[in-house]
Amino acid sequence: MPDRGHERLFDALTTKGTAFTHDERRELGLLGLLPNAEKTIGEQVAHTYQELARRPADLDKHVFLRGLQDRNETLFYRLLAEHLEETLPIVYTPTVGEACQRFSEIYRRPRGLYVAYPDREHLREVLRNRPRREVDVIVVTDGQRILGLGDQGIGGMGIPIGKLSLYTLIGGIDPARTLPILLDVGTDNVERLEDPQYLGWRHRRIGDDEYYAFVDDFVTAVREELPEVLLQWEDFATAHAQPILERYRDRLLTFNDDIQGTAAVALGALHGAAKVAGRPLSQQQVVMLGAGSAGIGVLEMIRQEMVAQGLSDAEAAERIWAVDIAGLLTDDRTDLSESQRRFAQPAARTQGWTGTALADVVHNVDVGVLLGLSTAAGAFTEDIVRELAAKTDRPIIFPLSNPTSRAEAHPRELDFWTGGRALVATGSPFAPVERDGKQHRVAQCNNVYIFPAIGLAVTASGATRVTDAMMRVAAKTLGEASPALADPEEPLLPAWEDVPEVATRIATAVAEQAVKDGVARPDDHLAATVRRTRWTPDYR
Numbered sequence: 001m002p003d004r005g006h007e008r009l010f011d012a013l014t015t016k017g018t019a020f021t022h023d024e025r026r027e028l029g030l031l032g033l034l035p036n037a038e039k040t041i042g043e044q045v046a047h048t049y050q051e052l053a054r055r056p057a058d059l060d061k062h063v064f065l066r067g068l069q070d071r072n073e074t075l076f077y078r079l080l081a082e083h084l085e086e087t088l089p090i091v092y093t094p095t096v097g098e099a100c101q102r103f104s105e106i107y108r109r110p111r112g113l114y115v116a117y118p119d120r121e122h123l124r125e126v127l128r129n130r131p132r133r134e135v136d137v138i139v140v141t142d143g144q145r146i147l148g149l150g151d152q153g154i155g156g157m158g159i160p161i162g163k164l165s166l167y168t169l170i171g172g173i174d175p176a177r178t179l180p181i182l183l184d185v186g187t188d189n190v191e192r193l194e195d196p197q198y199l200g201w202r203h204r205r206i207g208d209d210e211y212y213a214f215v216d217d218f219v220t221a222v223r224e225e226l227p228e229v230l231l232q233w234e235d236f237a238t239a240h241a242q243p244i245l246e247r248y249r250d251r252l253l254t255f256n257d258d259i260q261g262t263a264a265v266a267l268g269a270l271h272g273a274a275k276v277a278g279r280p281l282s283q284q285q286v287v288m289l290g291a292g293s294a295g296i297g298v299l300e301m302i303r304q305e306m307v308a309q310g311l312s313d314a315e316a317a318e319r320i321w322a323v324d325i326a327g328l329l330t331d332d333r334t335d336l337s338e339s340q341r342r343f344a345q346p347a348a349r350t351q352g353w354t355g356t357a358l359a360d361v362v363h364n365v366d367v368g369v370l371l372g373l374s375t376a377a378g379a380f381t382e383d384i385v386r387e388l389a390a391k392t393d394r395p396i397i398f399p400l401s402n403p404t405s406r407a408e409a410h411p412r413e414l415d416f417w418t419g420g421r422a423l424v425a426t427g428s429p430f431a432p433v434e435r436d437g438k439q440h441r442v443a444q445c446n447n448v449y450i451f452p453a454i455g456l457a458v459t460a461s462g463a464t465r466v467t468d469a470m471m472r473v474a475a476k477t478l479g480e481a482s483p484a485l486a487d488p489e490e491p492l493l494p495a496w497e498d499v500p501e502v503a504t505r506i507a508t509a510v511a512e513q514a515v516k517d518g519v520a521r522p523d524d525h526l527a528a529t530v531r532r533t534r535w536t537p538d539y540r
């Protein structure tokens, strides 16, 4: 801890600002550095909230909140906790997308680490320069697939910063023990490259050989410096996301949020949806628009769930249909990756069809579940949705692409086209839908329901790996918390004010699974350990 009063006052993690008491001011050498009044944290929150509310534009609100985070983290998290539903879309999707696009323009202060390719000979030194010694969670991106907004280069840093805020807010991870990292390997975004304000390495993205060697060196440096840290991969382009996960998942404590976190939240939401629809997942025909890393990750978990519900692998595969830009994934296509090929349907099944686009699949298959992880805004058209709704009482429709501008459909339209029968969840937040004079909250099926709980689970239990079984337990525990199970009129996922508590329950179940899987130390009081691990936004 810094010993000079001035440094103490400006240490965002420990400062209390105007809430330092007179005695503390004397003790810490702060006397005279602050105006006379002594505020409580409650008063500071009220004042700061007023200031936030005065900013009309969401991006301005984002900049304001990021500034607060850099000044006083305790106050930042207390404000967010007290206004969770309202502030989440500001620090996270959709506004964080715009913040990434305009990162260089709104940049104020350093946070986290920029691990740049030109510094590749000095990665250990970069890691050693981290602001704090002890780290529980790293979120790392290379900025190539930021939400559905494509390559943002160094601007991608907004995502690890935002995700880690949610690790703290929802998962109770001590903010002093989080580290956002941006791997700066160039950008192919011409607008960024030509922008004089651009703060990243002004260079095209490096080739795959250099890229994988660099990622390897980065992982080596992380293992040497922080051998026990949880390393979360975020918003990598699909071509890199899966190979990176496969390469490191059995070697370190790591997971890919877009592949595994998204799968777990989708399965959690499907649990409640299938119950309300009155038909288990294993009896549904499932269509996914989008066969990127997120879409394939979700389908993989759905397949596992169908098998757990009694189907053979082959029977499960028959019920899963994946569609990308070129149409349905079929076994005669030569452009599919290995992970996509697992979901390719026999081309013979499309005999007699006039095409294999989404509309054709919905026309020819008794679809009960339609999911979107495609970035294709509006792809769930009125015709498609009406046809789907004519085949089933309670169509399950999840437009999951982010940010809002990339959603495959608007929940209000889905509700209208299906006469209020659709069971809907979206990736980004939407306003409640009005039906029969009542407001119905739309569930936000976003991996934010999962990753903070995974962080809490592994931190509390000392886990050394993230196993598939841990992810499945996270999905199951989330599914069991669905308000729709008790009342089909309720949303498919818990309300934001309940999410920190639900995250604690998920974390406990995941930690128990980690012990069962032999990747965490046994603990007779895991639930208590998980609760004790949680950091809370109180002045110490």
Ligand SMILES: NC(=O)C1=CN([C@@H]2O[C@H](COP(=O)(O)OP(=O)(O)OC[C@H]3O[C@@H](n4cnc5c(N)ncnc54)[C@H](OP(=O)(O)O)[C@@H]3O)[C@@H](O)[C@H]2O)C=CC1
Pocket: 145, 146, 147, 148, 149, 236, 237, 238, 257, 258, 262, 265, 289, 290, 291, 292, 293, 294, 295, 323, 324, 325, 326, 373, 374, 375, 376, 379, 400, 401, 402, 403, 406, 426, 427, 428, 445, 446, 447, 448
């Ligand atoms: N709700 C949540 O929690 C999460 C949401 N997401 C969102 O999912 C989206 C996809 O992410 P990711 O898988 O990594 O991205 P990718 O870009 O790798 O995948 C997109 C997929 O959609 C396909 N696609 C694109 N446009 C169309 C179209 N017009 N019609 C049909 N298919 C199309 C692409 O096909 P092709 O390969 O042929 O181009 C590709 O298969 C993003 O918007 C992201 O924000 C991601 C993670 C979590």
Ligand SMILES: CC(=O)C(=O)O
Pocket: 146, 147, 148, 235, 257, 258, 401, 402, 446, 447, 448
């Ligand atoms: C939510 C998320 O991880 C994404 O859209 O990429």
Ligand SMILES: [Mg+2]
Pocket: 147, 234, 235, 257, 258
């Ligand atoms: Mg992501």
